[in-house]
Each structure stands twice: as structure tokens, then as C-alpha cells.
Amino acid sequence: MNVLLLDGLRTLGASGVHALRRIGRAHLLFVAMVAGVVDMARKPGLLITQLFSVGVLSVLLIAVAGLFVGMVLGLQGFYILSQFSAEATLGVMVAASLVRELGPVVTALLFAGRAGSALTAEIGLMKATEQLSGLEMMAVDPIRRVLTPRLYAGVLAMPLLAALFSALGVLGGYFVGTGLLGVDGGTYWTQIEAKIDFNEDVVNGVVKSLVFGVVCTWIALFQGYDTVPTSEGVSRSTTRTVVHSALAVLGLDFVLTALMFGN
Amino acid sequence: MKSVSDSSDEKPLVRIRGLKFRRGSRTIFDGVDVDIQRGRVTAVMGPSGTGKTTLLKLISGQLRPDAGIIEVDGLNVHALSRADLYRLRMRMGMLFQSGALLTDLDVFENVAYPIREHTDLTESLIRKLVLIKLEAVGLRGAAGLMPSELSGGMARRVALARAMAMDPMMIMYDEPFTGQDPISMGALLKLIRSLNDAAHISSILVSHDVQETAAIADEIYVISNGHVIQHGTPERMMNSDDPWVRQFLHGLPDGPVPFHYPASPLADDLLGESG
Numbered sequence: 001m002n003v004l005l006l007d008g009l010r011t012l013g014a015s016g017v018h019a020l021r022r023i024g025r026a027h028l029l030f031v032a033m034v035a036g037v038v039d040m041a042r043k044p045g046l047l048i049t050q051l052f053s054v055g056v057l058s059v060l061l062i063a064v065a066g067l068f069v070g071m072v073l074g075l076q077g078f079y080i081l082s083q084f085s086a087e088a089t090l091g092v093m094v095a096a097s098l099v100r101e102l103g104p105v106v107t108a109l110l111f112a113g114r115a116g117s118a119l120t121a122e123i124g125l126m127k128a129t130e131q132l133s134g135l136e137m138m139a140v141d142p143i144r145r146v147l148t149p150r151l152y153a154g155v156l157a158m159p160l161l162a163a164l165f166s167a168l169g170v171l172g173g174y175f176v177g178t179g180l181l182g183v184d185g186g187t188y189w190t191q192i193e194a195k196i197d198f199n200e201d202v203v204n205g206v207v208k209s210l211v212f213g214v215v216c217t218w219i220a221l222f223q224g225y226d227t228v229p230t231s232e233g234v235s236r237s238t239t240r241t242v243v244h245s246a247l248a249v250l251g252l253d254f255v256l257t258a259l260m261f262g263n
Numbered sequence: 264m265k266s267v268s269d270s271s272d273e274k275p276l277v278r279i280r281g282l283k284f285r286r287g288s289r290t291i292f293d294g295v296d297v298d299i300q301r302g303r304v305t306a307v308m309g310p311s312g313t314g315k316t317t318l319l320k321l322i323s324g325q326l327r328p329d330a331g332i333i334e335v336d337g338l339n340v341h342a343l344s345r346a347d348l349y350r351l352r353m354r355m356g357m358l359f360q361s362g363a364l365l366t367d368l369d370v371f372e373n374v375a376y377p378i379r380e381h382t383d384l385t386e387s388l389i390r391k392l393v394l395i396k397l398e399a400v401g402l403r404g405a406a407g408l409m410p411s412e413l414s415g416g417m418a419r420r421v422a423l424a425r426a427m428a429m430d431p432m433m434i435m436y437d438e439p440f441t442g443q444d445p446i447s448m449g450a451l452l453k454l455i456r457s458l459n460d461a462a463h464i465s466s467i468l469v470s471h472d473v474q475e476t477a478a479i480a481d482e483i484y485v486i487s488n489g490h491v492i493q494h495g496t497p498e499r500m501m502n503s504d505d506p507w508v509r510q511f512l513h514g515l516p517d518g519p520v521p522f523h524y525p526a527s528p529l530a531d532d533l534l535g536e537s538g
Contacts, residue, residue: 134363137323137356138377138425139349 026222029143033221036141036148046149054115054150054217055157059164061114062107066098066165069106070172073097077173078181087181091188092195094173095166099196099205100261103166105253108212111158112245116220119150120241123224124234132225147221154217155210162209204260211252216245274337276301276433276465277322282331284314284321291317293489295331299433304459304466306480308473309487310511310520315469316360318486319435322467323355324348336432353381356426356434360441362418364410370397370421371406377428396424400454416447423454433465434458440472448472452479473512477501485511 040047077093126132126146135142170192177183196202220241227237277299284292291314299305307315320326322333324340333340338351364373374393378384384392397403400420410418419439426434436455440448456479459466470476477483477497484494485508493500493508501512510518526532 129366130359130361130363131365133325134357134359134365134422136325137352137359138380138429139352140377140380141349 022226025226026218029147029222029225030218032143033148033151033218036144037152039141039144040148040152046145047152050149050153051157054119054153055160058111058114058157058161061110062161062165063168065106065110066103066168067172069102069165070094070098070169070174071176073102073169074173074176074181078177078183087177087183088187089191089195090173090177090183091170091190091192094177095170095192095196096201098166098169098173099201101253101257103162103169104205104208104212105249107162107165107209108158108216108249109246111154111161111213112216112220112242112249115154115157116216116241116245117238119154119217119220120224120227120238121234123147123150123221124227124229124237127225127227128229128231128234143225147225150221151214151217154220155213158213158216159206159209162205166205204256207260208253208256211256212249215248215252219245219248275299276336277467278332278334279322280332282321282333283329284317284326285329286317290489292321292328292331295486295489295491297484297491297494299465299467300482301465302459302463303481304456304468304479306468306470306476306483308469308471308476308483308485308511309492310471313487314489315471315486316437319357319437319467319469323352323357323435353377353429354432356429356431358419358422358426358434358436358439360438362410362415362422364413364418364422364425366410368410369406370402370408370410370413373410373421374425374428377425381429392428393424396427397421399427399458400424401450414447416443416450419443419447419451420454423451423458427458427462430462431464433467435467435469437469438471439468440470440475448475455479473514477512487511 073094074090077090077097078087081087081090081093123132123146126142132142132146135145174185174188177188178185223237223241223244224234227233275298277297279295279297282292282295282297283290295318297307297318307318309315317326321328322335322340324343327341335351335355338347340348340351343351364370365376368376371393374396375389378389378392382389394403394406397406400423402417402420402424405413405417405421410421413421423434439451439455443451452475455466455468458464468476468480477500480497482494483497483500485492485500487507493503493505495503500508503509503512507519509515510520516522
């Protein structure tokens with residue numbers, strides 16, 4: 001009995017130490033990546049390449065998803081609002097939902113699935129094929145040269161993608177509301193203009209997407225950099241990127257929402 | 264009368280003393296001493312999993328030993344700052360087992376990469392340097408190919424050209440012959456020896472391909488179970504009386520390393536099953 005208890009405690013302790021070490025390594029990596037900005041500034045081409053890879057290549061997915069989510073919001077919103085004869089506020093409901101919540105959150109979830117998993121797989125395979133060690137042996141810091149541009153590209157791309165998602169979502173809601181359900185187009189836009197506050201809604205949404213950009217890209221890069229350099233290891237890391245990012249985004253969304261709109 | 268530089272040249276390029284290194288609970292090195300002489304091809308041999316690649320990573324500062332000192336060109340590798348370690352690495356080349364070419368760059372750009380990173384040379388000069396390096400490994404005509412278009416042997420020759428790009432004082436080869444066909448292996452053997460002699464560099468060759476390595480090495484270290492078993496010229500090693508060295512270098516199936524994995528007596532197993 002005592003032996004079983006001790007074994008259990010030992011396993012628990014080892015898991016705890018392992019988890020704490022990973023968290024420590026993740027934070028050290030984050031500091032090193034952030035500090036690499038000086039080196040990156042000398043080679044802006046690295047950032048531009050990654051902005052294309054992380055941001056531009058995600059545009060189609062984000063745009064289509066934003067349009068559909070806006071259309072669904074238009075439909076659902078209309079049926080609920082019409083019960084209170086408040087169809088005229090459909091634009092506000094769609095825009096507020098998108099700018100405050102769905103834009104940053106859904107964009108971050110899609111970003112983690114598309115760009116985040118790709119980043120993890122890319123960095124993990126670079127590790128498995130000794131490309132990162134090769135850079136080290138060429139006296140080139142792989143964190144500054146490979147990881148830092150990807151981190152900043154992710155952080156810059158996320159708010160832009162979230163803005164695109166929200167904009168197309170509002171358009172989707174407009175098409176459904178005015179085209180299918182008979183809501184007045186002028187009212188749709190006027191209500192948005194009157195009720196959506198720039199600081200309260202738009203800025204807070206941008207702040208959220210910036211935070212999600214940091215977290216999702218950090219998780220993706222750390223999982224790739226810290227992967228076990230085998231095909232199974234890269235596969236597990238890629239899965240972890242999506243799972244951890246999704247949970248982090250949803251958890252942080254609650255915290256940020258409470259801080260921003262709690263009063 | 265010898266100058267200061269002459270006397271320093273006589274010291275080993277790499278000097279390892281009392282090296283101890285563990286991975287988890289497994290001891291990889293337990294008090295290893297090695298001297299790599301300048302201008303020579305030194306082979307480090309031993310069975311798979313004995314820590315040959317780990318030794319290269321320790322020499323290049325990618326891993327940190329638990330105890331002992333590793334000096335390269337008189338510098339204690341693990342006492343250097345990161346900037347100094349990078350400066351030292353600019354004088355070291357390493358050929359990885361996989362080649363480690365950057366897959367998003369073509370052959371020309373892979374070889375040009377360290378030159379672009381560490382020098383301010385003009386584009387025309389970089390082009391000339393890269394073409395000279397590629398010519399040396401016989402792949403000037405492949406400059407425009409991507410790594411995915413190269414065979415394993417070609418990828419290693421490109422990696423060798425890249426390792427030579429900064430005119431290093433030493434090159435470390437990690438299992439360069441693994442998975443190579445006879446033609447590629449012959450080309451690599453010739454390149455390693457001729458580059459070592461022509462460029463006056465020092466080479467550390469990690470391998471378990473006995474005949475090929477013995478053909479070009481000036482000195483061989485055989486390591487196993489965390490220790491250097493024996494070292495010397497290839498002739499001396501091939502004629503060694505040490506049973507372990509004999510078994511390894513002559514590929515004998517049984518000896519100090521037994522053919523059978525440890526098990527209970529066969530009769531016990533068979534009778535136990537029938538009973």
C-alpha cells in the first residue's frame with residue numbers, strides 16, 4: 001500500500017516537474033523570440049515572407065468563414081429580434097457580436113487550425129531534419145532567424161484577419177437581412193454607425209485579437225521547437241498546438257471580456 | 264627556432280579530458296580523453312548508440328558535458344559566451360547525417376547562406392565563391408536544383424560545400440557514408456581526404472563503416488560503453504590484440520559483445536514451456 005502510494009506520489013511529482021520545465025522553456029523561448037526584433041529589423045524581408053505565409057495564405061479561409069458566420073447571425077438575429085419587433089437593430093446585433101467576440105475568437109481558432117498547425121509542423125520538421133542544428137553550426141541563431149519573424153508575423157496578421165472576418169461578417173448579415181428578410185438597408189448601416197462605439201467595441205476587439213495572436217503563435221512555435229524530433233513527435237505537437245490554442249483562446253476570451261466589459 | 268604560432272600548431276586542435284556525459288540514467292561517456300591532431304583525419308568509431316554523434320555535439324557546444332573539459336583551438340568550448348561560441352563555430356564546419364540543407368533554398372543559396380550571414384561581400388564575389396565550392400564537390404551544375412531534387416549522396420556533397428563555405432579550420436562528419444551507394448560513398452571518401460589535404464583543415468569523422476573509414480583516416484579512436492577502448496593508426500588498430508577492437512573492426516558476430524541477448528538458459532525456457 002505504502003509502495004503504491006509512494007509510486008503514485010513519485011509519478012505525480014515527476015509529471016509536475018516535467019510540466020513546470022516545459023512552462024519554463026516556453027517562457028524563455030518567448031523572451032528570446034521577442035528580443036530578436038532588433039535582428040529582424042535588419043532583415044525586414046524575413047517578416048514580409050512570413051506575413052505572406054501566415055497572413056495572406058489565411059485570407060481566403062477567414063473571408064469565407066466570416067461571410068458565413070455573418071449570414072448565420074443575420075438569420076438567427078432576425079428570428080429572435082422579430083419576436084420583440086426589433087428587426088431594425090439587426091445590424092447592431094450582428095456587428096457587435098462580430099467585433100466584440102466572434103471576430104477575434106473565431107479568427108483565432110481558425111488561425112490555430114491553419115497557420116498554427118502549419119508553423120508547428122514546419123518548425124518540428126526543421127528540427128527533425130537537423131536544419132535548426134545546421135543553423136546553429138553555421139553560427140546563426142535559429143530562434144532569431146526562424147522563430148522571431150514568425151512570431152511577429154502572427155501577431156501582426158491576427159488583428160488584420162479578425163478585421164477582415166468582422167467586415168465580411170457584417171456584409172453577410174446585411175445580405176441576408178436586407179436581401180432575404182426585408183430589413184431596411186439604410187437602417188442596418190445607420191444603427192451600426194450610431195451604436196457601435198470605436199473605443200468600447202472596435203479597440204477592445206483589436207486588443208483581444210492581438211493577445212490571441214501572441215498566444216496562438218507562441219504556442220505553435222514552442223510546440224514545434226520543443227517537439228520530439230520524430231514523425232510521431234511532430235504529429236503530437238501539431239495536435240497539441242490546435243488543442244492548447246483553442247483552450248487558451250476561449251479561456252483568455254472570458255478573462256479579457258470580464259476585464260473589458262465587466263463593469 | 265619555433266615561433267609562438269608554430270608551438271601552438273603542435274597542440275591538438277581538439278583536446279578532451281575527463282569527459283563525462285549522461286542522458287537520463289544512461290551513462291554515455293565516463294571519463295573520456297581524446298586528442299584530435301591538426302591537419303589529420305581522425306575517425307571516431309564504435310557501435311550504434313555508443314555516443315559518437317553526441318561527441319560531435321559536445322565538441323561543437325550543442326550539448327554541455329556533466330564533467331570534463333573540451334578545448335577547441337585552445338578555447339574551452341563550454342566556458343565561452345554565446346557570441347564567442349558563435350565566433351568559434353564560424354571556424355568549424357559540420358556535415359550532418361541528413362545533410363541538414365535548408366529545404367526552402369536551392370543549392371546555390373544553401374551554400375551562399377553562411378557567406379551572406381557573416382560577410383558583407385558583393386553579390387558577384389559571393390557567386391564566385393559559391394561556384395568554386397560547388398565545383399570542388401562536383402556539383403556546380405546542380406546550383407539551381409532544390410534539395411528535394413537531390414539524391415542522398417548529392418545532398419551530402421552540397422552540405423559539404425556549405426560546411427566549407429567559410430573556410431573552416433575543421434570539419435566534423437557525422438556518419439557521412441550511411442545509406443550511400445558505392446559510387447556516392449567513393450566520391451565522399453575522396454572528397455573528405457582531398458579537402459582535408461588541399462585546404463589544410465582537420466577532420467573528425469564519426470562512422471561505423473570500418474573499411475571505408477580506415478582507408479582515409481590517419482588515426483582511429485574506438486569507443487564503447489563510455490570509454491575509449493583503444494586508439495592509433497588504422498594499421499595498428501586492424502592488428503590489435505584487444506578482443507573488443509578485433510570484434511568491432513573485423514565484424515565478428517560473437518565476442519565481448521555477445522551474439523545472444525542476455526536470457527535464461529535455453530533448456531530452462533523449453534522445459535518450462537513443456538512442463
